[in-house]
Structures are given as C-alpha cells and as structure tokens.
Amino acid sequence: MPADAPHYQIIRDIRNALCYLKRSGCTGFDASEAGLKILNQLGLPPPPYGATMGRETLEAVCTDLGDCTRCVLCESRTHIVFGEGSPNAQVVFVGEGPGFDEDKCGRPFVGKAGQLLTKIIAAMGLTRETIYIGNIVKCRPPNNRNPEPEEIRQCLPFLKRQLAAINPHVICALGSVAARALLETETPISRLRGRFHEFSGIPVMPTFHPAFLLRNPEKKREVWEDVQQIMKMLE
Numbered sequence: 001m002p003a004d005a006p007h008y009q010i011i012r013d014i015r016n017a018l019c020y021l022k023r024s025g026c027t028g029f030d031a032s033e034a035g036l037k038i039l040n041q042l043g044l045p046p047p048p049y050g051a052t053m054g055r056e057t058l059e060a061v062c063t064d065l066g067d068c069t070r071c072v073l074c075e076s077r078t079h080i081v082f083g084e085g086s087p088n089a090q091v092v093f094v095g096e097g098p099g100f101d102e103d104k105c106g107r108p109f110v111g112k113a114g115q116l117l118t119k120i121i122a123a124m125g126l127t128r129e130t131i132y133i134g135n136i137v138k139c140r141p142p143n144n145r146n147p148e149p150e151e152i153r154q155c156l157p158f159l160k161r162q163l164a165a166i167n168p169h170v171i172c173a174l175g176s177v178a179a180r181a182l183l184e185t186e187t188p189i190s191r192l193r194g195r196f197h198e199f200s201g202i203p204v205m206p207t208f209h210p211a212f213l214l215r216n217p218e219k220k221r222e223v224w225e226d227v228q229q230i231m232k233m234l235e
Contacts, residue, residue: 058087061161065138070154073139073147079106080139083162085132090169090234091124092132093117094159096177096209097147103140108133113210117174120210120223124231132166134159136181152181163202170230171202175209193226196233205230 062082068074081098084107093109101111109117118128137147137155147155163171173179176189182199183192183206192206207226208219 055167056161056165058083058162058165061158061165064161065158068138068155071139071151073137073141073151076142077139078103081106081108081135082138083108083132083134083159085128086130087132087166089130089132089166091126091172091230092134092163092166092168092170093121093172093174094178094182095133095135095174097135097137098140099144099211100140108135109210112214116210116213120227123224124227132162132168134162136178146177152177156181160200163200168202170196170233171199171204172227172230173204173206175212178209179204179206193222196229203233 065080065082068080077098079098081102085092095109098108099111099113101114102108108114117133121128121131136159137151138158139155141147141151171182173182173192179189179192180186182204183197185192189206189208193208196203196205198204205226207223208216213220213223
C-alpha cells in the first residue's frame, strides 16, 4: 500500500500531535475546567465551529466525494445527489438512488415518490428540514434500474460516512435495495419490514419505498405501522 495513502497521513498526523503534546508536558486528558485550561495553554487551534470532536462532518464527506467518477453511473448523470437535511437529524431516510427529477435538480426525493415521502414525514410530526435524506447510490442508474453491486460497493462507503457524521437515533430504509445494502442481507423487504434491525449500533426500520406505494396504495397502512414504531422510539 502506498505510503501516502490517506490513512497513513492520518496516522502520521496523530503521531506528530501526540509527540508535540508529550514534549509540552501533557500526559493525559480530562473534561474538567483544569484539563481544558491545560489544553488551551498548549496553543492548539480550536476545532471548527460546529464540529463534533472525533466525528467527521458532512461537508468533509462531500468534499471527499468530489466530482465522483468511481463507477460508470458518472457517465450518464446530470447531477450528483449527495443528500440533504439537518446534520443533527434524529431520523435519516435512505432510499435506493436518484430518479429522473432528482438527477435534474441534484436533490433527493423531489418527484412523485418524494412528494409522498414528504407527506409521510409530515404525518410523523417532522419536516424535511429536521430530518436527513440520502440514497445508497448518489447518481441515477440509467432508466431507473436497480444499482449494480459494483456501483453500490463504490458509493455505499460515502453513505456510511454520512450516517456516522449525523449519528441519528434511527434509520428508515426505504425499499429493498436500501434495506439489503445497509443490513447486508438478501431477505425480501416484505420480511424485513415491521421490526427494527441494526446498522453500526443504530436501529434500522425497513419499509416499502414510496414509489412502490404509488403502485400499491394498499400497502400504505403497513408503512404507517412501521413509521409509528419510529415515532415511538423518538418519544
């Protein structure tokens, strides 16, 4: 592995910082006023405003993603759809990937399925501004086909970093592709939905995708049962 790989640089930075602290006489840390005073006296720069110690920001993930060309989806997209919402969201909704409308404007869930999702969010007593919405892949698959395994493999790490940056109370996986990718299972969504699972210590509620509900409105009751469980968890 090349010595200039990103994680090597991180390790070098950590080592250099620890050596500097040792030379400065610092042998440990605590969160007391006295401990913070010692750290302030070392002349270390403060963390960026709004940053969470030890947690990557959404802005950093987006910067790292850049003008992504990691898979073939870049060849036909109009816009990357990174995701949107509150960086402090208690609930994150994860879909499959952008559709036609999302690809055109660069925002997630803005078409007919997105309008239905917005109604579901409102029925939960929430708003799009207080939650976060992302997708398994950030570029539209041609003709809205399911993402290929390699496309998911390239894109999923960025979603995982987004979820780690937000650290929500619960994730709602919308549809089979999202649920299977997050939970690493081939179990059908009809068997996954209705109960909580886990992703990196975060509860995950799989449910039917809003686009599926547009074709099968009789399934709306089941989705409402699923989101009611999410609502109870947030109480």
